[in-house]
Every structure is written in C-alpha cells, then in structure tokens.
Amino acid sequence: xxxxxxxxxxxxxxxxxxxxxxxxxxxxxxxxxxxxxxxxxxxxxxxxxxxxxxxxxxxxxxxxxxxxxxxxxxxxxxxxxxxxxxxxxxxxxxxxxxxxxxxxxxxxxxxxx
Amino acid sequence: xxxxxxxxxxxxxxxxxxxxxxxxxxxxxxxxxxxxxxxxxxxxxxxxxxxxxxxxxxxxxxxxxxxxxxxxxxxxxxxxxxxxxxxxxxxxxxxxxxxxxxxxxxxxxxxxxx
Numbered sequence: 001x002x003x004x005x006x007x008x009x010x011x012x013x014x015x016x017x018x019x020x021x022x023x024x025x026x027x028x029x030x031x032x033x034x035x036x037x038x039x040x041x042x043x044x045x046x047x048x049x050x051x052x053x054x055x056x057x058x059x060x061x062x063x064x065x066x067x068x069x070x071x072x073x074x075x076x077x078x079x080x081x082x083x084x085x086x087x088x089x090x091x092x093x094x095x096x097x098x099x100x101x102x103x104x105x106x107x108x109x110x111x112x113x
Numbered sequence: 114x115x116x117x118x119x120x121x122x123x124x125x126x127x128x129x130x131x132x133x134x135x136x137x138x139x140x141x142x143x144x145x146x147x148x149x150x151x152x153x154x155x156x157x158x159x160x161x162x163x164x165x166x167x168x169x170x171x172x173x174x175x176x177x178x179x180x181x182x183x184x185x186x187x188x189x190x191x192x193x194x195x196x197x198x199x200x201x202x203x204x205x206x207x208x209x210x211x212x213x214x215x216x217x218x219x220x221x222x223x224x225x226x227x
Binding site: 033035040041042043044045048088090100101102103104105106 | 117144146148153154155156158161171201203205215216217218219220221223
C-alpha cells in the first residue's frame with residue numbers, strides 16, 4: 001500500500017517563481033526522500049531528510065519534515081523551465097529484510113518560460 | 114557514478130508470451146527492486162531482493178516472478194503476459210548501509226502487451 005501522498009497532483013508556475021510540493025505519510029519512518037523524474041525516464045534522487053531532522057537544504061531545494069504531522073514539503077526556489085518534471089516523495093521504514101522505499105503518486109510540475 | 118541499466122527501453126509483446134526484463138547494476142549493491150509505474154498510481158513495488166538468490170514479494174507480485182542468480186543482475190519475468198501488464202517498469206538498486214541508503218534507478222522499460 002502506498003504511504004506517501006503528494007499534494008498537489010499537478011502544479012504550473014512561471015519561471016522564477018517558487019514551487020512547493022507536499023507529502024503526507026501514515027507510519028513511523030527512518031527517513032523521507034524526494035526524487036525527480038523527467039518524462040519517460042527513471043527517477044533521480046534529490047534529497048534525503050532523516051526522521052530527527054526538521055529542515056534540509058541542497059542548492060535551490062529546501063525540504064522540511066514534521067514527524068508530528070507526518071508530513072514533508074519540498075520547496076524549489078527560483079524555478080527554471082528545466083525543473084519541469086514529476087516529483088515523488090518516498091518513505092523509508094525498517095522492514096524485516098532491509099529497508100524498502102514506498103513512493104507516493106507524485107506531483108507533476110510544469111515551469112513555463 | 115552508479116549505473117543501473119535495463120535491457121530494453123521499449124518492448125512490445127503479445128498476450129500469453131513469456132517476457133524477461135533484465136536489470137544490471139555496477140556498484141555491488143545488495144538490494145535490488147522492480148517497480149511498475151502507472152499514471153495516477155505512482156510506483157508500486159513488485160518484488161525485491163536483498164541478496165543473491167533471495168527474493169521478497171512487494172505489493173503487487175501477482176503475475177510476476179524474479180530471478181537473482183548473480184549480485185549485479187535482477188530479472189523480472191512475466192510468465193504469461195497480459196494486457197493489464199502494459200506499464201512502465203523501473204529497476205532500482207541500493208546498498209544496505211545503515212538506514213540512509215538511497216535508491217538508484219534505471220531508465221525504465223515501457224512494455225506494451227497487445
């Protein structure tokens with residue numbers, strides 16, 4: 001069953017604007033990860049935030065995690081047309097045979113130039 | 114750089130055919146995964162393997178089997194392909210390094226079953 005649920009399903013913004021995507025999950029996690037997928041391609045890891053962290057930055061990316069609300073957000077600042085892609089959150093929880101990620105349905109971001 | 118490759122980018126098969134999807138990783142990762150991706154459903158885990166000859170069912174294993182005879186290779190098998198198995202198939206691998214391992218994905222195989 002899916003754990004991560006992204007919101008919104010789709011987002012369209014102008015180049016230069018900020019884009020915010022949200023993710024909610026249901027159970028305890030070790031960490032939460034965000035991935036990006038360009039059309040018709042595989043996923044690429046963007047950033048990982050541990051369960052004991054509240055905020056993390058990587059370039060134009062800012063991720064927050066609120067474990068009390070079981071939610072995370074991904075902020076892309078000063079967006080570019082090249083940021084157009086689908087973005088997925090994935091939760092990492094301990095399993096019997098090593099960890100596995102559970103992905104949400106994703107947010108489709110379109111950045112218009 | 115970690116590299117995960119998949120044998121085909123596009124594949125067209127007929128109903129009832131046996132289909133093999135191959136995945137190879139070059140970073141000595143212990144864990145390997147097969148997902149399918151469908152619009153609006155995100156990625157759903159079919160099977161995963163945490164070691165050679167070891168496999169575990171994911172969320173949607175029905176109609177699929179897997180094989181991991183060598184550490185670098187993880188194969189997904191559709192014994193008798195059906196039209197509802199038309200999908201994008203993604204392979205991934207990762208280390209089991211504590212609890213911080215990220216996954217590396219292959220480019221995907223878009224399978225069409227006619």
